[in-house]
Amino acid sequence: xxxxxxxxxxxxxxxxxxxxxxxxxxxxxxxxxxxxxxxxxxxxxxxxxxxxxxxxxxxxxxxxxxxxxxxxxxxxxxxxxxxxxxxxxxxxxxxxxxxxxxxxxxxxxxxxxxxxxxxxxxxxxxxxxxxxxxxxxxxxxxxxxxxxxxxxxxxxxxxxxxxxxxxxxxxxxxxxxxxxxxxxxxxxxxxxxxxxxxxxxxxxxxxxxxxxxxxxxxxxxxxxxxxxxxxxxxxxxxxxxxxxxxxxxxxxxxxxxxxxxxxxxxxxxxxxxxxxxxxxxxxxxxxxxxxxxxxxxxxxxxxxxxxxxxxxxxxxxxxxxxx
Amino acid sequence: xxxxxxxxxxxxxxxxxxxxxxxxxxxxxxxxxxxxxxxxxxxxxxxxxxxxxxxxxxxxxxxxxxxxxxxxxxxxxxxxxxxxxxxxxxxxxxxxxxxxxxxxxxxxxxxxxxxxxxxxxxxxxxxxxxxxxxxxxxxxxxxxxxxxxxxxxxxxxxxxxxxxxxxxxxxxxxxxxxxxxxxxxxxxxxxxxxxxxxxxxxxxxxxxxxxxxxxxxxxxxxxxxxxxxxxxxxxxxxxxxxxxxxxxxxxxxxxxxxxxxxxxxxxxxxxxxxxxxxxxxxxxxxxxxxxxxxxxxxxxxxxxxxxxxxxxxxxxxxxxxxxxxxxxxxxxxxxxxxxxxxxxxxxxxxxxxxxxxxxxxxxxxxxxxxxxxxxxxxxxxxxxxxxxxxxxxxxxxxxxxxxxxxxxxxxxxxxxxxxxxxxxxxxxxxxxxxxxxxxxxxxxxxxxxxxxxxxxxx
Numbered sequence: 001x002x003x004x005x006x007x008x009x010x011x012x013x014x015x016x017x018x019x020x021x022x023x024x025x026x027x028x029x030x031x032x033x034x035x036x037x038x039x040x041x042x043x044x045x046x047x048x049x050x051x052x053x054x055x056x057x058x059x060x061x062x063x064x065x066x067x068x069x070x071x072x073x074x075x076x077x078x079x080x081x082x083x084x085x086x087x088x089x090x091x092x093x094x095x096x097x098x099x100x101x102x103x104x105x106x107x108x109x110x111x112x113x114x115x116x117x118x119x120x121x122x123x124x125x126x127x128x129x130x131x132x133x134x135x136x137x138x139x140x141x142x143x144x145x146x147x148x149x150x151x152x153x154x155x156x157x158x159x160x161x162x163x164x165x166x167x168x169x170x171x172x173x174x175x176x177x178x179x180x181x182x183x184x185x186x187x188x189x190x191x192x193x194x195x196x197x198x199x200x201x202x203x204x205x206x207x208x209x210x211x212x213x214x215x216x217x218x219x220x221x222x223x224x225x226x227x228x229x230x231x232x233x234x235x236x237x238x239x240x241x242x243x244x245x246x247x248x249x250x251x252x253x254x255x256x257x258x259x260x261x262x263x264x265x266x267x268x269x270x271x272x273x274x275x276x277x278x279x280x281x282x283x284x285x286x287x288x289x290x291x292x293x294x295x296x297x298x299x300x301x302x303x304x305x306x307x308x309x310x311x312x313x314x315x316x317x318x319x320x321x322x323x
Numbered sequence: 324x325x326x327x328x329x330x331x332x333x334x335x336x337x338x339x340x341x342x343x344x345x346x347x348x349x350x351x352x353x354x355x356x357x358x359x360x361x362x363x364x365x366x367x368x369x370x371x372x373x374x375x376x377x378x379x380x381x382x383x384x385x386x387x388x389x390x391x392x393x394x395x396x397x398x399x400x401x402x403x404x405x406x407x408x409x410x411x412x413x414x415x416x417x418x419x420x421x422x423x424x425x426x427x428x429x430x431x432x433x434x435x436x437x438x439x440x441x442x443x444x445x446x447x448x449x450x451x452x453x454x455x456x457x458x459x460x461x462x463x464x465x466x467x468x469x470x471x472x473x474x475x476x477x478x479x480x481x482x483x484x485x486x487x488x489x490x491x492x493x494x495x496x497x498x499x500x501x502x503x504x505x506x507x508x509x510x511x512x513x514x515x516x517x518x519x520x521x522x523x524x525x526x527x528x529x530x531x532x533x534x535x536x537x538x539x540x541x542x543x544x545x546x547x548x549x550x551x552x553x554x555x556x557x558x559x560x561x562x563x564x565x566x567x568x569x570x571x572x573x574x575x576x577x578x579x580x581x582x583x584x585x586x587x588x589x590x591x592x593x594x595x596x597x598x599x600x601x602x603x604x605x606x607x608x609x610x611x612x613x614x615x616x617x618x619x620x621x622x623x624x625x626x627x628x629x630x631x632x633x634x635x636x637x638x639x640x641x642x643x644x645x646x647x648x649x650x651x652x653x654x655x656x657x658x659x660x661x662x663x664x665x666x667x668x669x670x671x672x673x674x675x676x677x678x679x680x681x682x683x684x685x686x687x688x689x690x691x692x693x694x695x696x697x698x699x700x701x702x703x704x705x706x707x708x709x710x711x712x713x714x715x716x717x718x719x720x721x722x723x724x725x726x727x728x729x730x731x732x733x734x735x736x737x738x739x740x741x742x743x744x745x746x747x748x749x750x751x752x753x754x755x756x757x758x759x760x761x762x763x764x765x766x767x768x769x770x771x772x773x774x775x776x777x778x779x780x781x
Contacts, residue, residue, distance in 0.1 A: 028367040199343075
């Protein structure tokens with residue numbers, strides 16, 4: 001079931017089967033990371049398809065995708081494992097009779113303790129270990145893809161704690177010892193660059209920076225994902241988005257927003273990118289009120305060319321002569 | 324190939340990119356895997372393993388072609404004299420006669436469209452001092468000097484003249500135009516070759532620069548002994564140091580011992596005690612200091628204050644609130660000036676309002692100003708930092724106000740560039756020092772980094 005990439009071109013074709021268009025750069029670095037068994041750290045603006053890349057790789061290789069979404073305050077018990085105390089208690093309650101039987105045979109207190117010690121493993125075994133994403137990825141019987149999403153949101157301590165997992169693919173559980181991965185998971189970390197990651201973490205990863213796509217790349221993505229949009233309109237739409245990105249916006253539209261917009265255009269049955277269509281749908285692209293106003297001013301209702309105003313000169317002189 | 328990659332890594336390091344040993348080893352295994360046939364893939368395998376920060380990608384893109392050039396000789400237009408009719412050749416020889424011997428050789432060289440040989444390039448480089456330079460910004464300038472050494476401008480003029488002459492002598496217009504184009508192309512090819520050579524040589528020199536010599540020695544050099552260029556270099560270094568410091572501090576900042584109880588975590592932790600709350604868990608809260616910093620920005624102290632402020636503003640995430648004040652002869656709040664701007668620019672704008680004169684530093688009067696207007700910024704959670712040499716020009720040191728301030732603040736730290744042996748003359752340091760919790764000597768950048776570390780985590 002699991003296919004393994006054997007060259008950069010297979011990475012590309014396999015990913016494109018999963019509707020993910022990988023540039024040469026992405027394909028090469030993904031291939032390298034898989035071959036070297038190194039985690040892949042992807043950075044870039046929000047919405048350029050970093051998470052999609054992980055999903056695409058999981059589907060293309062037929063591996064399970066295990067996702068760990070990071071947030072402030074994420075700790076070991078939520079990322080790694082936790083002992084399921086309630087289940088342990090329940091088991092001891094239900095197994096009481098059985099325990100009595102076992103321990104009843106012993107003739108002394110020391111004998112009973114020895115008997116109990118033999119059975120200790122029952123209570124601290126993987127059975128009572130609640131697996132969180134990292135441990136799940138390590139212990140899985142099948143190779144997996146582990147996505148550690150938005151690592152920049154987690155605290156710096158959590159990063160430090162990830163180091164063991166990322167470099168040796170092993171986890172230490174005090175009660176059980178060190179658990180080593182049966183299959184090295186393919187690890188992908190994403191970061192929106194909201195804070196600097198530690199040197200130690202970066203050193204353990206390969207680095208891939210995904211930027212906004214070029215016009216051709218973005219057009220290809222739109223054509224692939226929204227095939228119903230007519231080609232001429234798709235071209236116009238992508239050109240418009242690319243132009244918006246060059247303007248100084250508080251939040252530039254990303255590919256995911258372009259796709260939303262393309263879907264909206266299809267839903268509205270638009271045939272041309274005229275003024276009313278733009279006005280109706282631009283809020284899909286721009287999420288800030290200030291950006292919306294700016295775009296409307298600049299692209300949809302550009303101000304009429306400046307007319308020379310009468311009596312303007314007097315005003316100007318009046319204003320400046322004061323200084 | 325291996326040594327070439329190592330040179331590239333050395334050059335990256337010399338340009339301020341951090342490449343660890345593990346990463347350079349990684350790059351070799353990546354190259355082993357990908358091979359070197361495809362130049363683009365080769366470049367990507369180096370980039371993915373060596374560069375871990377988007378800010379460093381441009382540096383890499385600039386250096387890579389200098390070490391791994393395409394290797395192709397530059398495009399040459401060919402020799403215009405090759406397919407001349409005998410008449411044309413006659414005219415050509417006639418027109419060439421007017422130039423001096425040396426110039427004629429140079430022109431013919433260009434005409435023949437032969438690229439320069441390695442040894443010729445070496446000689447040219449030596450002539451213009453290329454071997455002593457290791458700054459890539461000089462690439463164009465060096466290339467221009469090399470071209471001037473080849474008398475390019477003169478040759479260009481002479482060729483123009485020659486073309487005009489040939490046309491006058493009756494050679495057809497198209498033919499002259501064709502020749503001109505060819506020569507133009509030859510010239511461009513040669514220019515490119517020289518430019519590339521200059522870049523490669525500079526990059527090689529860069530990679531041979533002794534490691535860490537620059538920054539390390541600058542970090543240990545006293546602030547007074549720094550030149551303006553050094554200061555600029557250090558300002559940049561501060562940003563990198565601040566990033567490293569930030570992660571270190573985030574890991575080591577103290578956590579609150581008390582605070583709001585976290586019921587979820589408490590129940591979870593006490594399941595093992597049958598739900599009897601034996602361990603109480605509190606909401607995680609990190610003790611972030613509140614900082615009031617008072618900086619002396621008179622000429623002697625300016626750079627130290629500038630760096631200190633750069634640090635504080637780079638570490639905003641680790642601080643709850645910063646109030647910054649600057650003084651020379653009086654005190655002003657400069658918090659607004661630092662809303663995200665560069666510290667050096669902000670300092671400039673402050674200095675514009677507060678020009679420094681000679682021997683007019685007056686800490687006493689500045690403390691009076693602070694007392695009148697800003698005393699409420701100090702409370703039991705605040706760390707008070709004074710950056711200054713405590714030299715008061717024999718004005719009243721106003722110890723009464725200072726002791727009030729230190730009592731209001733939870734800690735007072737004084738950063739002074741002078742060691743305690745120099746605290747005499749007009750220095751009021753011996754009087755101020757006993758009131759402070761800590762006086763740290765901050766004479767160079769390394770000491771400043773340690774001081775910042777201390778005050779954020781202490």
